Amino acid sequence: MNPVTAHDARRRRRLAAEIKDSLRELSNQLSLLNHQVGARLELKDIDLDCLDLITRHGPLSPSEIARRAGLHPATMTGILDRLQKGGWVTRERDPDAADRRAVQVRALRDRSAEVFKLYAGMNTKMDQLLADYSAADLELLSDFLQRTTAAGQTATSTLAEA
Template sequence: MSTNERENLLHLLNEQLRHFSTDTILFHQAVAEKLGLNSTDHKCLDIILRNQPITAGKLSDLTGLTTGTVTGVIDRLEKAGYVFREKDPEDRRKVIVRVHMEKAEGEIMAHLQSFGQSMKAMLEQYDNEQIKLLFDFFERSRDITRNETLKLKK
């Protein structure tokens, strides 16, 4: 492969990644709108789902959002009926956030089911070695994204 061909491929791949990133954001914005949420609240709900029970401080750490912003997120999610707060039994000064699973699963999954099925059908076309390569790519890409996010916040 010539240097020019490789540079062209890397450029095209970078362009596809940019499109993928934008399309992903727009997809999640559309899901958020269906749920009556903004995109930040929607993605915070996803983080809460994967890390519950969670404190507001931990959510702040995971998202990089200020504690004040996180309080607003939790307030809106609670008002929408997706989460509830309860006192930490080990430290009554702390508040734990949990998800109303029936509501979250019922409403969120209704909007993600088609997407999940389409992604599964696409991924089934790859063999195990290709899946491992994709996994490595995304894992390393996430590391870069997180590190670059931290740099921007300094």
């Protein structure tokens, strides 16, 4: 086994810096895309974020949405009011809850086509991009992105607790 040379160490640091920079740029671009989508749907950025959480993980309780979004529960009420008024979500009694006042928030499917249409360009570009990678490459990329997401969740939790 060859020891790591100074050249190899410099190369790894440079590549790691490029990856971190690319992730920051990706975050910025996705934020801009989401802002454009939200503007077309007449949703605030945070409303679109919460709608995405509800769509992907719901039905969820308002407190669970607030926790996942890193928001104060009182803030969640206004967001859910706007989403419900816009016909994006419904609040339903949670039949499994001990507290009869408990509700779950569920995304309304009849509005999802509007969202998918606005993301169609990005989804098409992603399909084209991913077609260039082998299954092994895609497994590596998937693992990297899942681990990066977990690292981001940990960092966010640490900051929230500080």
